[in-house]
Amino acid sequence: MIKNYYQQLLNFLKSPDFLKSIIVTFGIVLPLIIGIQIDQISYLLSVSIGVFLTSGSDVPGSRKHKSIGILIATLIAVLTTIAITYVAPNPYLLVPTMSLLIFGISFISVYGFRASLISFSGLLAIVLSFAHPQVGQEILIQGLFIAIGGFWYLFLSAIFHPLLQKRQINKELSSCLQFTAQYIRIRGNLAIGEGKAEELKKELFELQTTINATHETLRELLLTERQSSGFSNYKRKQLLIFIELIDILELSMANPANYEKINSLFLEKPHYVRPFIDLVFQLSDRLDQMAIAMLENKKLSHKIDFNILIQLCEKTIQTYKNDIGLPEAREGALLLRNLLEYEENQIQKIDSIERVFYDLENRKNIGIRSKEGKQFITQQDYDLNILSENFSFKSPILKHSARLTIAMLLAYTIGTLFSLQNTYWILLTIVVIMRPGYTLTKERSKHRLYGTLIGASIASIIVLINQNTYLFAFLAIVSLTLALSFIQKNYKTASVFITTSIVFIYTLINPDAFEVIQYRVVDTIIGAAIAFGAGTLLWPTWESESIQNTILKVLRANRKYLAQIDRYYHENSGLTDYKLARKEAFLEMGNLNAAFQRLSQEPKSQQHHVGKINEIVSINQTLLAAMASLGTYLINHKENEVSKDFEFIIKTIDLNLKQAIQRLLKKDQTGSISEDELELAHQHLEERFESLVSIRNQELAFKKTKPIDPQLRKRLQSTRLISDQMKWLVTISGNIKKVIESLESDLVK
Structure with a gap:
């Protein structure tokens, strides 16, 4: 048990999410340290904010796409910060400016996932503009240093791109191996009727969605770069594994009708089917072993001799024909024969993957034909007509943009009328929680509340038993790193660390930590209530x-x-x-x-x-x-x-x-x-x-x-x-x- 937890911890520390979080944390903390050393913390803080705002758009993909995304996020963050800070003293200018910017920035999400993250960066820029108000020329200087922060992060992203890309490919490939193994295993359980069929089918449907998303990520990672110059030997091998996994999935999916027929035909004679299903489970286990070997960067364990299992299946078919007799046994024998042929095809695919692990596979033509490869990448259309096509209340993105605008204006009004200390925390909660769909908004609301309460409790205990500012600084950095590690995969856990990092940061500024915790919890509850209420009452998008x-x-x-x-x-x-x-x-x-x-x-x-x-x-x-x-x-x-x-x-x-x-x-x-x-x-x-x-x-x-x-x-x-x-x-x-x-x-x- 302890060994398993230790291995999971090692896998997490070697994951691309953790590596990226370290890069982002380094990009944020280094300017702060320099600012403290040269007594220019206010300017260098803007550099850190620039890193924080632009790093969100850095998602898996080609170097070109990542760089363009970071630059656009930087531009939007700078212009938005300058605009909001200039009009902030005048509510008659602030309200229309906020409305236009919130709606316009959130509306660019129509251009897909990367665009939605760039949009999120712009919305965060609006929120953080209220955290550090500036006047006069300081506004432009602040914008300049945010831009420097964006370029600083672009530099870090470019340097670590090869390492991050390699880890990302390994992680996604190992996940794909595990998901495919699980898919095969569930198919086998359906064949022999182990477990409730409806629950297994539901699990299968959800798993297929996950596999599809993983395939799309791998296509982006493996097929977008180096199309003109060809693939390195490393990427060629990774691409070969991916191609075989797609074929394995199709082969696995290709047998449900046969499985149902097997289940009915051999209902009273399951011992004839058992060797075939055992072989299916062995195939699944082998893919799991490959996933673990790739994830842990270890050698693949000894090669399995599937021939013994195949011979047992052959013998079972012959036994079935002898026991039942022809012609009565013909339909069942043909069914088993087709199942065995399917399994032999799967073994060939798995054997090809094994040859990659053993460095025996050397297909030089894999990945060279760039035009063919590009066809398999889901290209995002950036035509301006998409904006006009979605400018209708039939569009979920337009309704979301309108909802978000109203919710944030309402939150700002409440904060102003009641003179709340940190109105921007309420705005931040709304930006983080609200999503185009009801279900996602509901889930994010719950996760945000749970995470905030748990994080606040943990921070309170630590503050009660220790008042060491160096410890608070260390915990703030660690919490930020962990929050960034989980932000895409597990938002509830990320919320815990976001809360602890904020509390520890503010404790360094304000010794009364419990006041910070109190405001944090209250503002989160207000923000979550506004976000969920807006998502439910204002033009909700129902599936x-x-x-x-x-x-x-x-x-x-x-x-x-x-x-x-x-x-x-x-x-x-x-x-x-x-x-x-x-x-x-x-x-x-x-x-x-x-x-x-x-x-x-x-x-x-x-x-x-x-x-x-x-x-x-x-x-x-x-x-x-x-x-x-x-x-x-x-x-x-x-x-x-x-x-x-x-x-x-x-x-x-x-x-x-x-x-x-x-x-x-x-x-x-x-x-x-x-x-x-x-x-x-x-x-x-x-x-x-x-x-x-x-x-x-x-x-x-x-x-x-x-x-x-x-x-x-x-x-x-x-x-x-x-x-x-x-x-x-x-x-x-x-x-x-x-x-x-x-x-x-x-x-x-």
């Missing part, structure tokens, strides 16, 4: 208002994915387009999962048609998995000729999705499929399988123990799987259409 649009995006992405599966099957080309369509489908499905989770946490009065939306989410997940299963199999088993029956069924599936989209858009449904023709197409696929079965039965009629020809077995597997998957996809897509039609009918009522 039920936008989730239909999210469902639309999922259906469109699934149609594209299906089209690329069909195209590759026909042309045996366009693998990049197939992978791009797969990526989009996975991302949109992850967005839908996340949207539904937010919906389920909103007030019951706002959870409209939550049951049917849950059904739509679940069916779409199953559809995506079934398409992944079909696509993976077709890519690895190219047929010489594509049957017309296959084409007809693909058109049927696509039409079901198209009509579901039309229904959501309240358009007339176009196109129709003859049920008789569809039944005939299914029948033809089934007849192909039966004809192959007949050939095998004739062989067995002459010799009961004659081994099956490998080519015949592959054709049996292929025909059975394709026939089952096509039926399954028609059923799922039809169910999606029915549920959406039912949902739309309820909305009309």
Whole structure:
């Protein structure tokens, strides 16, 4: 137990979050120390504020994107500070200036995550302008030193970028390995019915959202830099691991229909399935071992011989056929054979990753084709038209900007009327807590309150038992470092350390620490109440208002994915387009999962048609998995000729999705499929399988123990799987259409 905690502590100390927090803390503290030494603390404090304001925009990405983000954050911080400080003495100028700046700065969040952090820096600049008011030329001098702080942090960021980038890639890759291992393990539990199926599926949906976010971060980290000059050997290996992990995820997702069938077919005979599931768990454990080795920078433990487990699975299939007898055992044997083939494909992928760990893999072409790589990066569009498109109360960002503006003006008015000592603390609480969505604002409010109360309690105890100013200075620095380490990952913990750092800093200035703690707690409660009240009463953005649009995006992405599966099957080309369509489908499905989770946490009065939306989410997940299963199999088993029956069924599936989209858009449904023709197409696929079965039965009629020809077995597997998957996809897509039609009918009522 102690060893585990020690290892977790070591991993935290080696994490990129902790390294970045040290860099930021160093950037903040060094100017303060110099200021004290040369007796110019007021100017050097502005440098530290500049570092604090601009460091928030420094998130994982290319050197270029990070530098541009820091420079823009610096510019906004300087201009905002100067503007607010100039008009602060005149309330008739201050109120409109605050309104325009708060609304405008928060509105730039429409440009994505990095822009939202730049926006946050600008809002913090507004708040901190009230903490250190200046007059006359001092205003411009203060702005100049804030700019120096921004450039100082840009310098630090540039110096430590390679080290930070390397740690970030290692951390994200190890997390991706762990998440993928967990995904495989849950799939295995679903196959053998261990645990409640609904809870496992919910966990699976949430996990897929997390994996998608990790994949996006890794694409940004691995594919944005050095596109023209190629990849270093280190990055080439990291990229190879990432590529294999994406394929492993698709393979894992490609088997839910089979798993459900396994669960039903072998319900009374689980011992036949157990060796296969044990192999699944071994694969999961191996990925976990790789994650730990990468995170701890250790050598990978001895190589596992999966051949022994594969031979046991082969033996189990033969035992099953002998025990049950043919032809009764044929369907189950083919199902197990397909499962084993899937596991062998996973072993190949894991073996490729192992070769990277052992420095045996040397694929020089990985990562060289920059144009292809850039296609997989989700590019942020910075067109000015996006601002005009979002300038409507249909936009969650515009409503958030208006809410935030009103909340901060209200807080400032309350602070002024009641002559509160630190009004800017209330403003700071509102800026930190308020988010475009109700659920996130609610969570941040709770975390902020809990963190403040816990932090205030800890600081009170320390102040009671010790009055050493050097200790307070040390604890302030440590608290700031830890707060910055947790700010993105665990806001509740970050709030604890933010509170302790503020208390210790103010204790150095004002010996009455309990007065500081009192004001801190009271101002946090006021700020949280205003933020939560504004988020609930002022044009709240409920997930039920936008989730239909999210469902639309999922259906469109699934149609594209299906089209690329069909195209590759026909042309045996366009693998990049197939992978791009797969990526989009996975991302949109992850967005839908996340949207539904937010919906389920909103007030019951706002959870409209939550049951049917849950059904739509679940069916779409199953559809995506079934398409992944079909696509993976077709890519690895190219047929010489594509049957017309296959084409007809693909058109049927696509039409079901198209009509579901039309229904959501309240358009007339176009196109129709003859049920008789569809039944005939299914029948033809089934007849192909039966004809192959007949050939095998004739062989067995002459010799009961004659081994099956490998080519015949592959054709049996292929025909059975394709026939089952096509039926399954028609059923799922039809169910999606029915549920959406039912949902739309309820909305009309």
